[in-house]
Amino acid sequence: MAASAAGVGMRVAAVETGPVREMARAERVVSLEAVVTGEPQATGAAARQVLLVRARAEVVQRTRVRVPVLLIAADRRWSGLVPSQRVRLTARLTVPRHGELLAAAAVVRGPPQVLGPPSRVQRAAEEVRVKLRLAVEGLPDDQRSVLPGMVVGDTSRLDTGLAEDFRTAGLSHLLVVSGANLAIVIGAVLGLCRLLGLGRRWAPFAAAVAVVAFVLVARPEPSVLRAAVMGAIGLIALLSGREKQGLPALCAAVLLLVLIDPSLARSYGFALSVVATAGLLVLAPPWRRHLRRRMPGPLADALAVAAAAQFAVAPLLVMLSGELGVVSIVANLLAAPAVAPATLLGALAAVVAFAELSLARLVVWPAGLAVGWIIWIARTAADLPYATVAWTGGALGAFTLLLAGAAAFVILRWRPARLIGAAVMVGVLAAVLALRVTAPGWPPSGWALIVCDVGQGDGLVLAAGGERAVVVDAGPEPHLMDGCLRRLGVRGVPMLILTHPHADHVDGVGGVRRGRRVDMVLTTSRSSGKESRLLGGLQVRAAVPGQQWTIGDLHLSVLAPPEGPRLSSDDDGTTINNASIVLVARRPGFSALLAGDIETEAQQALATNVPPVNVLKVAHHGSRRQDPAFMAAAHAAISVISVGKDNDYGHPAPATLTLLRHTRTRIYRTDQSGDVALLRAMGGVSVVTRR
Structure with a gap:
């Protein structure tokens, strides 16, 4: 406790005093020299990505300092930096949020001015990573992006949709350097060494050299170092059969790492590493012994390890995500046989690539097959119904999950409770099966309109016959829109309509185009052209009032916007929102008014021209800027709000919800219901929600 208090006190004093923090409080724009200490990490939607670069500030306004800072850059040239490089930059300093041990967050202007090359060790590590990327060039896209991540933690090419599938399946730990990688290498x-006849004296030295080389190639960042420590402890304990000694060693390692870097104490990644290793040490051995009485030894070992790790991390994952993975144990069990071949062959390819790239490409071919199996498991598991179950997040969620685990333990240990529990489970299973038989699947048969859950944005799909659909807006993230279209089986898009060039409506265009033919794009006649960066090679037309389109039995009519001056980058959000395309979609027995993001002024101008419809897509995610006459004119029995959960804008506004209730419409929200399907029914329109 004394060492912790002293260590944390010195760290806090170092970052909260001195010229860098003073300038951050004043939010000054300064000239800064810094040494990169971490791999640049991209975050945000595809078209709005920023790069986060951890660095050590060494000179600020000609004053020598030595404090950690976080660089936030928009220029893509920052992604090419390697740890240990020294750079000069101009940035606006701000005080970091969330209590991180940083002197400042620096919002960077322009590209980096590189002052020197990286260290020899980092140059060698980067060369290995580059060679591995070249070696996997001949593999399919998905395998090419996943294999470097499994081997050295290089996820620079990883598609966000595929990463989300890995997360849903409980396999995301395979995409980062973890203790499992190190265990496989050791x-x-x-x-x-055993095959070569090396005795016990030399084998540990060879393993130590391999560990050092692995850590250097994967970059000796805190996450890699702690994974190395955790993996080594878990492996040594399991190989030696000394699980009781493994737990004190783990505790000692945790104490040492937290004293060296106090910020680990509030890191989810560190906590997950610790509890996963503890699960292997505490839960896996007795489970393995118990399972070996009922099944072959290798299968018992694999099942015990997968189950122990997943059970250990489940409370933390619930705290973090508010979801409980149902398929993760099975997915890990099925993927496990392919992990070691993929990792080892990938590592061998990285070494061979130094001498002969063509030979390395032969080595990665079987590795690609193993990775392909893992990718298939991830996608299949993620697409299963109830792959994840919503659960209360935060500390309450973890506590309730632990209570459920305790109840399950009692049920398994006490025979009368087992009988009662079995009866309850049979009843629940029968109810679920009955619901699956009697309730419509996803998508429900005969759907006319799907409002996709794309977070804080719009993504709508209108059935156009067969496997074709008209898409209206694409949301903020490609993988969310692609996932919605994949669930619907949409393979062709005769028309993509982008109502206005805001990121939450256009940045997901890549997801619409992924593996699908898009025949034509309709944009607002007042567009600034900002969305054109996403539309290369596509036919683009401008929407004008009165335009009509017929695709199969779907009829589209454009109501707005009226012709006017083109938008510019200086226009405010309201001006751009009011330039949204507004259209009416009709088919036999169904009609919908799709209002884009128009606000009060544009709604008032349209109120007298709005036809009665079955469904209203509420404008601008339910913001408070709504015109009562516009809503009343639609006479919609059903209103759908496309909105992100816990968004920063306060959408939907309470005043808007009250206004909708006064029109006696049924309200559905994607943040509460997930994807919302609207379909023709006897006497009107019915609704099925995916959640």
């Missing part, structure tokens, strides 16, 4: 080296 195990392979020890096995090779």
Whole structure:
């Protein structure tokens, strides 16, 4: 406790005093020299990505300092930096949020001015990573992006949709450098030493060299170092059969790492590493012994390890995401046989690539097959119904999950409780099966309109016959829109309509285009052209009032916007919102008014021209800027609000919800119901929600 208090006190004093923090409080624009200490990480939607670069500030306004800072850059040239490089930059300093041990967050202007090359060690590590990327060029896209992540933690090419599938399936730990990677490497080296006849004296040295090389190639960042420590402890304990000694070693390692870097104490990644290792040490051995009485030894070992790790991390994952993974144990069990071949062959390819790139490409081919199996498991598991179950997040969610685990333990240990529990489970299973038989699946048969849950944005799909659909807006993230279209089985898009060039409506265009033919794009006649960066090679037309389109039995009529001056980058959000395309979609027995993001002024101008419809897509995610006459004119029995959960804008506004209730419409929200399907029914329109 004394060491912790002293260590944290010195760290806090270092970052909260001195010229850098003073300038951050004043939000000054300064000239800064810094040394990059971490891999640049991209965050945000595709078209709005920023790069987060951890660095150590060494000179600020000609004053020598030595404090950690976080660089926030929009220029893509920052992504090419390697840890240990020294750069000069101009940035606006701000005080970091969330209590991080940083002197400042620096919002960077322009590209970096590189003052020197990286260190020899970092240059060598980067060369290995580059060679591995070249070696996997001949593999399919998905395998090419996943294999470097499994081997050295290089996820620079990883598609966000595929990353989300791995997360849903409980396999995201395979995409980062973890203790499992190190365990595989050490195990392979020890096995090779045994084949070569090296005694116990030399094998540990060979394993140590392999560990050092692995850590250097994967970059000796805190996450890699802690994974190395955790993986080594878990492996040594399991190989030696000394699980009781493994737990004190784990505790000692945790104490040491937290004293060295106090910020680890509030890191979810560190906590997950610790509890996963603890699960392997505490839960896996007795479970393995118990399972071996009922099944073959290798299968018992694999099941015990997968189950122990998943059970251990489940409370933390619930705290973090508010979801409980149902398929993760099975997915990990099925993926496990392919993890070691993929990791080892990928590592071998990285080494061979130094001498002969063509030979390395042969080595990665079987590795690609193993990775392909893992990718298939991830996608299949993620697409299963109830792959994840909503659960209360935060500390309450973790506590209730632990209570549920305790109840399950009692049920399994006490025979009368087992009988009662079995009866309850049979009843629940029967109810679920009955619901699956009697309730419509997803998508429900005969759907006319799907309002996709794309977070804080719009993404709507209108059935156009067969496997074709008209898409109206694409949301903020490609993988969310692609996932919605994949669930609907949409393979062709005869028309993509982008109501206005705001990021939450256009940045997901890549997801619409992924594996699908888009025949034509309709944009607002007043567009600034900002969305054109996403539309390369596509036919683009401008929408004008009175335009009509017929695709199969779907009829589209454009109501707005009226012709006017083109938008510019200086226009405010209201001006751009009011330039949205507004259209009416009709088919036999169904009609919908799709209002884009128009606000009060544009709604008032349109109120007298709005036809009665079955469904109203509420404008601008339910913001408070709504015209009562516009809503009343639609006479919609059903209103749908496309909105993100816990968004920063306060959408939907309470006043808007009250206004909708006064029109006696049924209200559905994507943040509460997920994807919302609207379909023709006897006497009107019915609604099925995916959640």
